[in-house]
Structures are given as C-alpha cells and as structure tokens.
Amino acid sequence: MKNIVFLLIGLFSISSISQSKNLNLMPWPKEITMQPGNFLINPEFTIGVNKKPSKRIEIATTKFLRRLSGRTGIFIENGFLSKSYNATNNSLNISFENIGKLEINEDESYELNIANNNITIKANTDIGVIYGLETLLQLVTNNDESYYFPNVNIKDAPRFTWRGLMIDVARHFEPVDVLKRNLDAMTSVKMNVFHWHLTDDQGFRIESKTRPKLHELGSDGLYYTQEQIKDIVQYAGDRGIRVVPEVDVPGHGTAILTAFPEIGSKDISYSIERNSGIFDPTLDPTNEKTYEILEDLFGEIAQLFPFKYFHIGGDENEGKHWDENEHIQNFMKANNLKTNHDLQTYFNIRLDKILSKHGKSVMGWEEIMTDKMPTSALIHSWRGVNEGTSGGSSLVKAAKKGHQTVLSNGYYIDLMQSVSDHYLVDPMPKSFNLTTEEKARILGGEATMWSELVTPLNIDSRIWPRTAAIAERFWSDASINDVSNMYKRLRQISFRLEELGITHIRNRDVILRNITNNQNIDALIMLTKVYEPLKIYTRNKGGTEYKTFSPFTLFADACSADASNALLFNSLVSDYISTSSNTSKKKIIDILTNWENNYKQFSQIKNNSPILKSIEPLSKNLSEISKSLISILKTETIKINDYETIKSQYLNIKKPIVDVEFASLNSLKLLIEHFSTKNKLKLDLNNPKIQH
C-alpha cells in the first residue's frame, strides 16, 4: 500500500512539472508545485485581508479586480476589498505583516496557494502581496466553459534586490502618463527600481524652485513640475518601486549650461543640444558657483525622492574644455590633481558631501570609480564586457573594491537587439571567484532606455516586451535560461501588457495608417514582421541624422526587435538544414509564398506617397528573392543560370533601406549555401563573381 502511494506521488509530481511548463509566468517563480483541480472565477469573487490594508494593498486589490473583470468579462459584484478584516471565507485571503520599506534588500517574498476553492497570498510585506497578485493574474486560464486559476502552490522571492529600468527623459521628454503606465508594467514583471535620467545635453526636465532658469531655459518647456515628480514617486512607491533621480554632471551638461553659462568650463554661449552623441560642454569643477547651484538643486531634489540613492551621472566626460581652460589647469596643479579623472573625483567627492547632508548616497556611472572615490558610492556598470577580460568588468572591480554595484552592460534596450541577447546576460559573473561578501555587493541590474530615437509614440515598443525577459533574469534563478521557453511565455506576457495601457502593440498600426494615409495596412504589417530597426547605433549614424525634433513616425518606428515571422522562418530553416524535414520545407515554402505575394498586395495601396515609395523596395526585394527560393526549394537545386539573379537578389535585400534590416538574412544565406553545396558548387554571396 505504501508503495502505491509513493508511486502515485511520483506520477503526480512528473505530471505537475510538465503542467507547470504550460504556465505563462514571467518572471518564473522560485518554487512551483501544481496541485490537482482549479479555482473557478465567478461573479461572487471576493478579496479579504488579515488587517487594515495599506494604501498599496488597497490600490493593488482594486486594480486586480478591474483587470480580472476586464480580462474575463465577468461582472464581479464586489468592486473593492472586503471591509471586514481577518475573515478567511473570501475567495482570496491576503495576509501580510508589515508595510514594505523602499530600501534595498527589503523582503519581497510571497507565497501563493490555490487549493480547495480557496486562494491565499501570504507575505511579510505588502510589496510581497502585490507580487503575489501579479502572479495570480498571470495564472488566469480558460476553457470554453469558464475562466479559472489552476490549483498551485508558489513560493517566490527575488534573486536580486535591484531590478531596475532606466528611462531617459532628456533626449525626448516623456509625459507623466507614459511613465505611469511603464511603472505599472514594471510591477507586473516584479521590477522595483525606476531610474529617472532627468538631465542631459538635450534637456533639463526638473522644475527648480531655487534655480528656475534651469527648467525655464533648459527644457523647451518640457519638464516635470515638482508636484508631478511627487506624484510619480508616490505612484511608484504605491507599486513597490523605488525611484532614483539622475542629474548627469559634469559632462552631459549642455542644458544646465544653457541656463548657467557662467559655470561652464569654456567661455562660450550654450544652447540646448539637438543632436545625439558626446558633447564638450562640461561644468567647471573649480568654480565655487558650480557647487552653489548644485547644492541648491540637489537639496530640492533630495526632498522629492525618499530613496537613498542619488545618481550623479559622471559618464563620458572627455574633459576637452578642461584641457583648454588655463584657470582649470592651474587649479589642478595647485591641488595636485594630475589627471582629468582626479579632477572629476575632486568634483564627485564634493557632490558626495552635499548629498550626505541630505542623507543620500551617491550613485554614478562607472567612470566615477577612481581610487579616491569613497566606497559608499554605488557603481553603475555600463561599459565593456562582463566576463573574460583580464581585470574583469567594472562590476567585478567595484564589488572587489567594496562598492555596491548594479549592471547595465548587456541590458541596453535602446540598441534594438534581440531579447535573447539580453536574456542570457547574468549580473553575477561566474569566472571571478568572488567572495560571498563581494557577491552580496552586486545588487542586480537595470535595463536602460536611452531616448535618442524614442518618443511617447514608440517608447513602449522599445521597452517591451524585451524588458520582461530582463526582469526575469533579475528575479529568477540563474538556471531559468531556456531561450525558446522564454520566447513562448513572452508572447503571452507581452500581449497582457496591453491591459496596463502599454502601447507597444497598438501603436504599430497607428504609424502604418499614417504612412498609407489610412489605406489598407495589411501588406505593411507583414513587412514589420520580417524587418527590424537597425541595431547598435547604426540607425543614427554620427548622431546627426536624427535630431530631437526629427520624425519618429517612420516605418522603422513601426518595426521592433525580434520580428516574429522572421523568427519563425529562422527556426524552420535551421531545422530543415539539420534534418531535411519535409514538414519544415513545406512550412518554409508557405512563408516564402506569403512573402512573394506581399509585393502584389503592397502595390494595391491606393495612396502612393513619397514615404510609401521609400518603403516599396522592402516589399519588392522580399518578393523577388522569395520567388527564387521557392523554386530552389521545390527543385532542390540552383540552376547555374539563376546564380547571378539570386546573388543580386540577396545583395538587394541585404542592404538596409529606410533604417531597417531584413531579419532572416542569415537564413536566406544558409538556404542558398545549402543548395549550392548540395550541387557541389561554391557560391560566394558577398563576391560579385561566381566561382564554380
């Protein structure tokens, strides 16, 4: 009898594991145990809490009910948390102990249990409760009869305490509602730090009451009032999110110097920068007025942000204007400051003292980490490689020197790389034998949304869904790294972000309707599924093609990383080449047929405009090479007479047009090479001459 029980338990846990794989949870929880049965969602659904709820719990439970009702169409009769506390007969019973503090290493764990027609969420803090509710919403499932939660027990806690998203609002201003919806999205994937890059050469975005010239002259009127800042910080805190303000100094200072040229390192007139890149305007660290202004400003800002850390930027200061300034050179000699790094450290230490007075700790980009910089500074690692260089990255150096540190290298989502590139970057280096103490200094990571090419229209599609996978990297165990499983879950998580107002899906069609002047956009939609925006700084060569006021309503803005149809095609080609599967071949031909037909459909768009004409080659090139490839696949041979054609078609589609690139280029190459090899001919696609 005992044996049978064990056998049953064994069987059940196998089936439990395989069942849990069907769940679209992200980030993946620490421990998950499936249990037989479901919890049916019905109009009588109620939520109770063990004691007087915090504001966080009130907001989270109300929003939970709206989302559950909105998603399922169920008219839930109670729109709010039950008024009586500590009852256990609600559908969902929440218990928590403390109000979570917005500090690092706060307890964010929770346990979610669904069994016997009862749901419980238990957590030490109300922040844990929020995360339990988010997990529960990710569990909503349906068959054709009902909506339900599968019975499950989840014990969950984060791997890293710092799970951040930086948004640059200087290069392009992002209104309050853009930030709020992204804060909601962050919470939905359990991110907890919003790093607000508030100033740069292109704009100073904070209302300053002590030095109003800063926002009056440095922002084109696009700044946050202090009331709006308080509102955002409160909104974030209500969702368990800490907010780090960044005032980037002494470089990236053009907007500040537009307001106060007298603290610049060169006696020139400054005006708000409209291009992208690294610019020379730099604050003068030898001028006492610099500190007077920053002391006033930092004092105001410190009051607005309860979180301990204050980001002073500090990156990419090339010190050209310092080198050219005799007074600064004399100051350096007089103070035994040998290099510009020493001078910047002198500057940083003075800022550190100002911030200390307000109870703040300095955080800065890795350039601030010099020998004399106090180890109380939090180092933000963004350059170089994470692994494998002799000395290790700045992250490793920082941890070894005694700094707390956060990783952004590998999470630059503005570069429009594939989510898989980011997903496998782990903040914890494997090959440096760090001590436990050193490891503990690696707090986590931050995805960075630099906004040179980003406006309220397209920003969400640059942040999401890729940041959800990065969030999983910060939260979940290092062993959760199956890329194809991540893609599968990400599709559902991405779609669900629409519920929070994220516009990454809906705004694609807005852009395409504009391009076609409101004609049929189906042909263009298909093209967005195979073309991706140019990556890694190639879209805005030299930083001058696009100015801050250039149009970001172009075809490239409708496209995003991980073009879905191209991804599918790539996996089919990879499969076909390794297995010669006929099923894959058939599917490849289906896709190619669809691509071939695109040009016919494209040509039917009635309003032929200059912008549409500029896109036309994308469709034509795709159609032509698809036609050739269909014939090659069907005959499994490349005719010698067709070589020149296919090669020129390949070279055509390889060439970036309207700032996008074809996302299945390598698969086309593999297919062509596959059949040329099969025919024992060598086809060099990059060489205009055929060799055979």
Add this chain to the structure above:
Amino acid sequence: MKNIVFLLIGLFSISSISQSKNLNLMPWPKEITMQPGNFLINPEFTIGVNKKPSKRIEIATTKFLRRLSGRTGIFIENGFLSKSYNATNNSLNISFENIGKLEINEDESYELNIANNNITIKANTDIGVIYGLETLLQLVTNNDESYYFPNVNIKDAPRFTWRGLMIDVARHFEPVDVLKRNLDAMTSVKMNVFHWHLTDDQGFRIESKTRPKLHELGSDGLYYTQEQIKDIVQYAGDRGIRVVPEVDVPGHGTAILTAFPEIGSKDISYSIERNSGIFDPTLDPTNEKTYEILEDLFGEIAQLFPFKYFHIGGDENEGKHWDENEHIQNFMKANNLKTNHDLQTYFNIRLDKILSKHGKSVMGWEEIMTDKMPTSALIHSWRGVNEGTSGGSSLVKAAKKGHQTVLSNGYYIDLMQSVSDHYLVDPMPKSFNLTTEEKARILGGEATMWSELVTPLNIDSRIWPRTAAIAERFWSDASINDVSNMYKRLRQISFRLEELGITHIRNRDVILRNITNNQNIDALIMLTKVYEPLKIYTRNKGGTEYKTFSPFTLFADACSADASNALLFNSLVSDYISTSSNTSKKKIIDILTNWENNYKQFSQIKNNSPILKSIEPLSKNLSEISKSLISILKTETIKINDYETIKSQYLNIKKPIVDVEFASLNSLKLLIEHFSTKNKLKLDLNNPKIQH
C-alpha cells in the same frame, strides 16, 4: 479681350468650387477660394511671426512642425519658430495683434493665404492663429512625388462663440492625459469650451483644501489635485479653450453627502453610488452648514478657473427627501416657498451670491430657470425638443426671458446614435421668430460625454469622430449640411485624430485581442463594422446592469456608432431598391458573401472562451441570413419554402445580443420586402405566420 478674361475667371471659379469640395476640411470655413498651384513642403520649411510670440503661438507652432514632420516623414531642419521677428521670408508668416482673452465673443477669426510659394496666417488674436494652423494641417496633401498645400485663400470665423464638449469624470474618472489629448482634439476642430462635470453621485473629483473629506471620502482616491486642475486649465487656455467647472448640486449629491452626511436632506448614511440613474440624496438648502461648505468649496474652485462661468448643475432634483423632511417643509412654509422648485431657486440664488463675490456667473442645467432666477444665469438646455412644441424648448424660453443659453439637447454623444442624428441639429431655432437680441443670447452648444459606460479605454471612441461633426455645426454656416459630404470628410478627420493621441481607432483591436486571447481578430474586426452598441439608455437598462466597476472591455466597447460596413451596405441597398442598378446589386452580393464567410473565419479562432462563445451568434446569424439573401438576390425571387427560414433568420439577427445591434437591419428588411412584393406576396417579418 475683356470677355475672354471674364470667361477664364468664370471657368476658374467653377473649377475652384469643385476643387475645394475635395478638401477634407472640418469645420468647413466661412469663405474658401482655390487658387492655381501648390506650396511644396520641404525640409527648409520655416515659420516666422510678426512680433514676440505669445506662449500659445510658441506651443502651436512647435506642435505644428512636429505634426507636419511626423505626418510626412520630412526631416524639417528648423524644429521651432524663427527667432527673428517680423521677417516675411519664412515659408509661413504669421501675424497677430493681440493675445486672445478667454471670454465669450472673443475674436477667433483668421485669414489663411497660400500663394506664390508663401503662406500667411493673419489674425487679430493668437487664438485665430491657432485655428489657422489647424486648417493648414488639414490641407496637407500628397501625390507620389511630394507633400504640398494647395494654393487657397480662406477667410474664416465661427458662427457661435460657445463650442463646447462636456466630459463627465464623476461616473468614471478620466486621468489627466485622457483630458489633455481630448483638449488637443477639440482645438483641432476649433472647439473652445471644455465643460468639466466634476461631481456626481458616483464621485467627487476635486481635491478640496478647505474640506478635504470631500475628495478623501467621495472619490475612491480618484480625483484631480489642485495642481492638476491648474495644469489642465493652463493646457486648455494655451489651446484657446475655456474651462467651466461643474459642481452638481443640490441633487446628484451622493458623493458630497458621503463626506458630509450632516448636510443631507435625510438622516441616513450615504455611500458613493455604484449604479447609474437618478438618486434621492439631496443637499439640504435649509441648513446653513450647506452654504458654509459650498462657500469654502466654491471659493477654492473659483480661484482655479479663470473663465467667468461656474456650472452648478441643478438637474434632476426630484426632491423626494425634501418632501419627507419635516424641518424642510416647515422652512418652506415659513419662507413662502410653495414648491420644491421655489426651494431650489432659493438655494440657487444663494449660490449665485456666493459666486458673484468671486466674480463668477452661474451656469446651470435648464431646471434652474425659474421665475425668480436672475437672468444673469446662463441656461444649459438639455431636455425636450428644440423645435415644434408650443412654448418652444428651454433654449427658446431662456433666450426670450433674457438668459444667455447653450444647447446640449441633440448632442448627447453618450447615447451612441449616428453622427447624422447630431449633425443636423442646429442650435439656432428656425421657427420662433426670435429678435436679433434674443438670437444673440444663444451662444452655441455643447456635446455631452456622460460617462456611465465610458472608461479611459473606450472614451475616445465615444467622443470621436462624431464630435468633429458637431463642432462643424457650431462653427460653420447653417447651410453646410450635406450629410454624405460630411461623412466623406469625417473619415479623414477621424483618422487624423490619431496623430493627437486619440485612441478611438487603435483601442478597438486592444479589446478584440483580449477577447480572443491574442488570436487572429480579423473575424471580430469585421463584426465591429456591422454591429453597433445599443443606443439611448438601452445598454444599461435601469442603470444597474453595469456598475461603475463593471467590465467595459466587452465586444460592445469595441463597436461604435456608424458601423462603416453597414453604412456602405445601407446606401447600396437604398440605391438598388430605387434604381435596380446591377452594379449596386453586385456590390451587395460581394458584401453579403463577405458576411457569409465570417462565420467560417470566426470558427477558426483557436481560444474558445466564454466571452467568445457569447459573441458567436453575431457571426452565425449574420452568416446565415447573408447566405439566404445571396440566393434571393441572384434569383431575384424568394421561394415560398424558404419563407420560414428567412423570417427566422431575420428575427435572429434582429434580437440584440451582447449589448449590440445589427446596423443594417432595415436594409435586410427592405431587401426581403422588395422581393416579396416583387413576387406579389406579403411577407410580414414581424408576424410569425406567413401571409400569402
């Protein structure tokens, strides 16, 4: 020679008129003269102004440049207004005299001239300039070589000074960004009054510093801070829009009484209302504390709104609690107040005095117009008919009594009626022989967006595009009333609203993706083009089916008035029945074939959920009757054996399901009747028995 010139002028002006009809302007301008040639839009486009620009002009010109660039993809090199004033060599030269005042009857006229590669906008006020810029943006055209403005001279001015949109933020709260994008849209169609319905039974949405319990207890945390109100008022004013706050008293007062039950007319406990309708809670006009609280509150609010008018609601007070309250009854006797109307007038006059102290004039719904009410009160006409009753409407009465007045009857956009119903309602009554003075008291009208069934997700599709046609009624000459021409222009105007962030188009698919759990939504999109939400209070019978927290993510929320495919079908059927045109017949069959095929497509959606199953009959019913009708049309006969079938199919599709109705029902009836008449048989579609 003279004759030839006249002939040429004659020919040109005919061609000019017909050309101007191709323009998609809305509201249609007062005078428009086409001129030969075009102004090509190129990257060197610049804007200059005759003197130091107002903030309004700075904002409007910057936004103009972004929209022009965003729409065309042209990289305009100057992102801002030229810094040097009074140059005339810019592409667009603006001249204005005064900063427009946010009062009634302010000059809003402008002249726009495009000729000889030069554009000028001349206006007395900067508000006129804004409107000139909006007209110019509506003129952007393209061929396949370039984007251009057609040469034209436009002299324009409004017919009515009050062109309003009311948004009810009490039944459902609408965040700041929802209001801002709608203010932008209002300006784009030259509307100039935003009436902000801030309080009602379901919520009190203003932060009160003198009586904070009002927003703390009356809003579920969903209210505007005073800073946000100032921001909205400023934002509106920068766009030439006046803002009227409404605090609805003494009825519609549940939220107020939730905070201050002691000023209610009945000694009961009050709590925020969750249903829709007319409720009994009413402020006690005999209690001095009522006036103390309102005096504090009105004083705060008056400071926030610079416009002269303050809306005190006053509607739908049935006085039930007054009748039941002995103290109130005694007060009425003691003060010789014979009716509840008299008592409400006593109340209103006291409020009028409070508001006078703050320089405000009372505005109220028509119920406030009693014999004793001072004629300084502006009467908001909302009930009854505009024409034809013996005494005329409240609008006529008000004008005759000496009140200024504004019309909303006929512009209730929440009722989800066709735009054509609203478009032909004219604020100026034709049949009452009003004097010039009386006519001058009719200031204009207001579209009213009551929000019982409206959330941030669907509100834009309830306001737009229909409000654009209402805006034309308020701005343009009464003779501009060609419905089919309006529909043609509205299609383009509607699409262009996307540029301002209006979500009426994009959010349809968001709702449908949720319903299908992210499957292919094509079949559902087609259904939204033939089904419309139930009209005129039938969707929310008794006001209790939908509570404020019910889901508004349903299929009905993806549908809107004027279902496009149904409109097309209706016009084809109408044409076919009157002309027997074979072309129309063919097109009708094409549409029916599309409808017939819908069910096949619908059935392929993979995720079959309860919500999807509830929608299925819409597709099935449509498919079945379409199949029958195709056969009838092809054979031009109804077989007697098919009568029962077609009749039951008709009755099926006639029945509202999931809160939508089929928008071509009458056309189906006409077709069926047409062929039954042709066959000399009488088919009573509403009678289950066939007569023949």
